[in-house]
Amino acid sequence: MENLFEAIPYINAYKPTFLVLGALALVVLIQSFLTAPLAFAKEEQTPVMPLQFDHSKLSFRAIRTYQNSAESFPAFLAAVLVAVAAGASPLVVNSISGIYLLARILFWAFYYGGIGRIAGGPRTIAFVTCLLANIVIAVAGLISLV
Secondary structure: OOOHHHHOHHHHHHHHHHHHHHHHHHHHHHHHHHHHHHHHOOOOOOOOOOOOOOOOOHHHHHHHHHHHHHHHHHHHHHHHHHHHHHOOOHHHHHHHHHHHHHHHHHHHHHHHHOOOOOOOOHHHHHHHHHHHHHHHHHHHHHHHHO
16 A cells, blocks of 8 residues: 555545645644744744734735634644545535635735735635635535545
């Protein structure tokens, strides 16, 4: 046995989703690594102190983007694992996972770039798209369990 895909052949259908999971995990790790130079290089934020709220500063946006990623990823991972374990439609899981990844990338771009309004702008739309994609995958998994 080389890997899990060989041991459990039916999960081959979910390979695109596993690629999405790997890509998201890598980005979250990179974000974690980048928060220090992006947030503290200009001394706009102080380590171990409360976050200085100012959307105009890249330091604030870098830390908040990472925090949001760290908060959102576990729920997405859990929803995907339930959906795959339950045998939910690979077409649904793979498609919606791709939508989630695309919306996440847009969310990061909008947040890092300070694009749009603080609330109700393109960043909010990207976030809600991620949230809805996560809900669809979770529901698909739960329906498949019943």
